[in-house]
Amino acid sequence: MIETFASLLPQGLSMLAASVLIVTSFAASFITVAFGIGGGAVMLTVMATLVPPAALIATHGVIQLGSNLGRAAMTFGHIHWPAIPAFAAGSLIGAGLGGAVVVNLPPAWVQIGVGAFVIWSVLAKPPRIVRDWPLVIGAISSFLTMFFGATGLFVATFTKSQGLARHAYVATHATLMTVQHGIKTLAFGFLGFAFADWGPLIVALILAGLAGTFVGKSVLNRIDDRRFAWALNAILILLSVRLIYAGLRALTGQA
Numbered sequence: 001m002i003e004t005f006a007s008l009l010p011q012g013l014s015m016l017a018a019s020v021l022i023v024t025s026f027a028a029s030f031i032t033v034a035f036g037i038g039g040g041a042v043m044l045t046v047m048a049t050l051v052p053p054a055a056l057i058a059t060h061g062v063i064q065l066g067s068n069l070g071r072a073a074m075t076f077g078h079i080h081w082p083a084i085p086a087f088a089a090g091s092l093i094g095a096g097l098g099g100a101v102v103v104n105l106p107p108a109w110v111q112i113g114v115g116a117f118v119i120w121s122v123l124a125k126p127p128r129i130v131r132d133w134p135l136v137i138g139a140i141s142s143f144l145t146m147f148f149g150a151t152g153l154f155v156a157t158f159t160k161s162q163g164l165a166r167h168a169y170v171a172t173h174a175t176l177m178t179v180q181h182g183i184k185t186l187a188f189g190f191l192g193f194a195f196a197d198w199g200p201l202i203v204a205l206i207l208a209g210l211a212g213t214f215v216g217k218s219v220l221n222r223i224d225d226r227r228f229a230w231a232l233n234a235i236l237i238l239l240s241v242r243l244i245y246a247g248l249r250a251l252t253g254q255a
Helices: 001-009 015-035 039-050 053-073 081-102 106-124 134-148 150-159 164-192 197-220 223-250
Strands: none
Touching: 015 039, 015 053, 015 197, 039 053, 039 106, 039 150, 039 223, 053 106, 053 134, 053 164, 053 197, 081 134, 081 150, 081 164, 106 134, 134 150, 134 164, 134 197, 134 223, 150 164
C-alpha cells in the first residue's frame, strides 16, 4: 500500500516529504482546535519547505478548505450567520483582484512574502479600524491569501470583534475560512492549476487534518496554553526567517 501511495505522489515529492506533510496536517488541525487559530500558518510554513513554490498557495488552499469545512460541520449549530454574507462578497472581490496578478509573481517573492506575512501575524495586530468591516476584511484577506496563503490570523480580528462565545467563535471562523479557501480554490482552478496531480496527497492531508481535529477536541483541557503558544510563535518565526533567507538567496542567484 505504501508503494502504491508513493507512486501517486507529485513528481519530485518523496515519500518522506509526504509523511512529514501528513503529520504536520494532523498537528496543524490540533493546534487550531486548541487555540482557535495558528494551524494554517504552521501548515503553510512547513509546506513551503517541501512543496514547489508554484504549487504552494493553491495546494495549501484546498487542504485548508477541507480542514475548515470539517471543523465548520462539527460546530454547525454555533455558526454566527450574520457575519458571513458581506465577508463572502468581499472575498470574491479580493480573490478576483489577486488572481489577476498572482500568476506573474516570481517563486522567490512567494517565499519572502510568506515568511514576512507569518512574522507580521505573530508579532503585530491588524488595524482596529477594519475589525467591524466584513466586506473590507473579506476583500483584503482574500487578496492576500492568493499570495501568502495563511490569512486566518487577519480574519480572526473580525471574528473576535463579534464578541462570540468560544464555540461560536470557532464555528464562525471556520466558516469564514471555508468561504475564503473555497473561493481561492475556484480561482486557482480557473487559472489552470492542475489539482489532479496533487489529488491523492491532498486527500491524505485533509483526512489527517480531520483526525487532528478530533484528537484536539479530546485533549484540549490538558494543554498549558501559555507555554504552548510561546513555543508555537517561536517555531513560526524561525521557519519564517528560513523562508525569507531562501527567497533572498534565490533572488541574488545564490540558491
